[in-house]
Amino acid sequence: MSLQQMSTVVGGECADGNIIIDSISIDTRTLNPGDCYVAIKGSQFDGHDFVLQAEELQASAIICELPQKVNIPQVVVANTQEALAKLGRANRQNNKAKIIGVTGSNGKTTVKEMIAVILAEVGQTLATMGNLNNDIGVPLTLLRLKKSDDFGVIEMGANHPEEIAYLGQCAEPDVGVITNISEAHLEGFESLEGVAKTKCELLESLSKTGIAVLNKDDAFFDFCVERAGSSRVISFGLSALADVSPIAIKSQLREGQFMTRFTIKYQQELFDVKVGLVGDHNIKNVLAASAVALALGVEYQYIQKGLEKVKPVPGRLEPYVMPTGGVLINDTYNANPASLTAALTVLKEIGGDFWVVLGAMGELGEESRLLHIEVGRQIKSMGAMRLLAIGPDAKSTTDAFGKGAIFFETQEAMITTLKKELTGSETILVKGSRMQKMENIVNALMHGGGN
Structure with a gap:
């Protein structure tokens, strides 16, 4: 994308718009020569304080809120954080990748990693790095999408209402997953229903052909289904009533290693899986990831191969x-x-x-x-x-x-x-x-x- 195109996307102005921008950075500690530096104002810092450093590190251009005394092209906007979100959304719209949005009170990162490792068996897959799942991390992840990517797995977190709605507008997911709804981050939502409403904002960002993957075991399942509107719903859970459910679960711990084997039932068909994790919550995580893959038409053998490669997220059991x-x-x-x-x-x-x-x-x-x-x-x-x-x-x-x-x-x-x-x-x-x-x-x- 040229700097002029970026300027149009963010509603800014620039003097030299012919420069081609390949990547964006918001942190001079990780900025590479040629990056466009976006000066974000945070609660602990102001990126504008590092503009000169960005120039010294050979940034190709900067996006800022006030004109800067630098000798590289700059785009001045009203709000750099909003500009970052607009750029992330524009890059998402310019790529063919199927986008999977993952949210929930628990298990987001694990499910995101599981989905990514399964989809990597059938196509080039981009996933959120670590837990960069907020209003900065999601746009940055979307900006990493390439023309060659087939899938993008985007984790979305929230600690206040309307945050998932904002992230959903950026990512425009084809599939939305809600792992569960519980007391996590409760202080930002006042009530458990407040948490549920915020998580369901992801479903409201789905297109008419979008697919909602929902936890049948969750107390808020019916609430989520209602919020999904006309979107197709695929349920997962330990309940036999779920579309994607488990049979014959066997778990063990040997020589310091976990292993769980079970059979997944989907549309009256069965296939066996094994994963190096234990616990009902992780079985649900496997079911959620498998449901996403099935929704996208992935064959059983690739789900099996992917799950065998899953390792515990660091610090998670x-x-x-x-x-x-x-x-x-x-x-x-x-x-x-x-x-x-x-x-x-x-x-x-x-x-x-x-x-x-x-x-x-x-x-x-x-x-x-x-x-x-x-x-x-x-x-x-x-x-x-x-x-x-x-x-x-x-x-x-x-x-x-x-x-x-x-x-x-x-x-x-x-x-x-x-x-x-x-x-x-x-x-x-x-x-x-x-x-x-x-x-x-x-x-x-x-x-x-x-x-």
Whole structure:
């Protein structure tokens, strides 16, 4: 796309529009020579402060909100973040790739990765890198689309109403997936119904020929179907009433590796799959990804091949054998009540003694203390031998658990206790919200760091 074309898309003006732009950057730390630098104003920084640095790094042009004293072409717009979104949408419209939008309270990243690895078996596939799923990350992902791409798998997150609607307008998905609806990021939505309404904004961005892939087991399934309007709906879930459902599930943990085998039923046909993950939530994730592939006409053999290549998302129920001989399950990517329930269910299915090492759950709003009390009781009822917890409201969790629970003020103290008391016969789950940095506990137990 030429700079002049970009200028037209964003509604700006430029003096030299003949330059061809191949890629865009919003960060001078990763800017490559020839990139067009977009100066984004963030809550912690202002990209305009780095315009001169971008020029020094050989940016070919800049998009900014105020004229800059530089010797490279510039396009001046009213809002650079909106300009970025317009460019992402324009690039999406200029490419033939089928776009799959993925949202939900839990499992977005895992399902996105599963879909991508399956679709890569049948065509060139672009996917969101990591969890760049917000109003900056989604346009940047769309800008990475190439003419040769057959599919684009776009993860969409939200912590306030209308955010998914904005992202959906950028991506214009052909298929929309809602993994589930739960208390994650509850404080930004006031109620669970508020979460549901926001997630369903994805469905409202589908075209008339779009396909909605929805969780039949979810309490908001009917709500989502209504929001899907005239779009075709394919359901997935553990329920036999789902369009895509499982039969004969068998899971195991051997030598520190998970494996689950089961049969998928779809339109009265059956095919076997295996994946290196465990838990009902991951089975649902497999079903969601398979439903997308089936909606796009992918043959069973390619779904099978793709799923065999799936690996745990880092920090999502990753099993390790500790130097002590015990098993550590690293689930530190994030935490909310639903994802904790999923992890506890896995531990209960595995059997044997298990401990829970928990960092406080974030973004739960006014319900935080009550929810922390509830999970303390739940951890106890699910059979945990011990509970070690840290962070805001986690004291409520240990109090609710009762005997065998310890609340810590510091990670150092927690690490010391764990190293002293673990015998090697236990399985331990380490989980917490990102702000708790519970990966420090994992590193200390696996590699001797920390205390």
